Amino acid sequence: MSKRNNRVALIGAGRIAAVHRGFIRGIAGAEVVAVCDADAALAETFASEKGIPNHYTSIDEMMSAKQPNIVHICTPPATHANLAIRVMEQGANVFVEKPMAMSVEDCDRMIETAERYGRRICVDHNRLMDPVMQKVHKLVAKGGLGDIVTVEAHQGVNPPEDDTGGHWSVADAFAPLYNLGPHPLYLVEAFSGPARDIIVQGAPIASDGVLREIRIMLPGEKCDAFVSFSMGAQPYLNHLAIYGTKATARVNLNTMTLVVERDRKLPKMVAKLLANLDPAAQMVQATISVTLAVLLRRMKTYPGIGNTIRAFYRSLDEGDPSPNSGFSGRENVRVLRAIESALRKDPPADQEREITWNS
Ligand SMILES: NC(=O)c1ccc[n+]([C@@H]2O[C@H](COP(=O)([O-])OP(=O)(O)OC[C@H]3O[C@@H](n4cnc5c(N)ncnc54)[C@H](O)[C@@H]3O)[C@@H](O)[C@H]2O)c1
Known part of the structure; x- marks a missing residue:
């Protein structure tokens, strides 16, 4: 539980901001003092529905009027870096949604700003703190799986809806990957260590401009990892398997269940x-x-988000390192970028790229 008074602000009044708000409500000593959204009507409705006393469309106005010491960035990925930098310059620590940013350079700018101003960053790699994953971490730490031989994750990717309305999460061919890709990549990295190489196999982009099936080998510093993204497989994939010399742990992240297979x-x-x-x-x-x-x-939906927020606030109170620092966010973005460039490279002649990436 938080000991000191944390003045919290949210940037972004969309889907995930509501989840953050729900969890912050339950943290002693933390108060959400303001919400800011580029859309004035959304900010106002969110504030009134969620009992937040102030709403803004201007980040600078919010920062100078309310002086929050923690800001949650719950906006589309392409906006994370500039928003995080702006609020860190104006006195806040940052809890930023995944992916940390859209480029390694932007992650570096965020990390440098945090270092220059003495701020902390926590990236919401929430699945690491889902209760089912906390069980797995404990099991691994006490040697229950033996030495880890390999780790693999399978992630479903939401196909673009017919009526996308230009939503950022389906705005171009790679948007679903940047939206959902962080989860399996940070999950495997927690066991394999950072990737020494990134080997990508996948049809670059189909003629309809949609990414479909991607397989990635990630030889890690501690063991090998494998990640698969599938738009086709049903039911929707959200699995992690950790193969050890004594036992195998199989996690279903949809149903939050763990099965350990032993010889x-x-x-x-x-x-x-x-x-x-x-x-x-x-x-x-x-x-x-x-x-x-x-x-x-x-247990509420997104329990790992609640656990990550609580761990971050605790780390600020106690002066401990952030649970998911900018460096772990940066590693995640490094791998996402490598996957994107591999899939953009040397497309077969018959597969015209119809998609351009707005970086
Ligand atoms: N950790 C998870 O499991 C999880 C789940 C869902 C979403 N997310 C992440 O949360 C972030 C937001 O996703 P969402 O689904 O809530 O999106 P959303 O589209 O529902 O909401 C985003 C909000 O940000 C606002 N916005 C956009 N640019 C802005 C700016 N420059 N300044 C202020 N407001 C701005 C939009 O008006 C919108 O209200 C993304 O990074 C996404 O990947 C994480």
């Missing part, structure tokens, strides 16, 4: 039977416990 020194037929029955029993138990947590309101 058992038992007669062959019994071992084969248990290889199915044991995971089935774990799945039933995990399903019951997640359902109860939701029904009893012990």
